[in-house]
């Protein structure tokens with residue numbers, strides 16, 4: 569496959585994700601990525617879905633990790649989280665384009681649990697937090713057949729890029 573998956577994020581927002589992961593360590597943090605899907609022409613097209621697309625993260629919506637049984641190594645997004653995140657996105661004229669979470673003391677690669685609970689299309693950013701210190705940050709999209717993830721390129725964006 570030659571499709572290029574790319575997600576743009578400013579250094580400032582990337583830092584906020586790292587900070588959230590440090591705050592909740594040794595538990596996982598999670599939150600929504602709010603932004604815009606960009607069409608092939610570079611115009612924002614929220615309806616545009618699919619291969620070869622790039623997107624920009626313009627805001628974050630932190631979520632509470634609701635799993636009480638295993639908050640250390642499992643995050644899950646509930647239907648209520650999705651509604652909340654979509655409401656926050658709409659208020660800013662954005663869309664929910666993905667989700668982020670941290671992997672305390674584990675590499676920034678999706679787990680089997682992540683694969684079983686992810687949805688296609690969304691971007692999944694994972695930040696590894698090792699002994700309380702943020703490490704790698706990666707981004708992934710679930711394949712449409714749900715057999716695994718494709719890694720997505722994270723490209724740095726300047727703060728305040730106009731749409």
Ligand SMILES: [Zn+2]
Nearest residue numbers: 671678679682
């Ligand atoms: Zn995970």
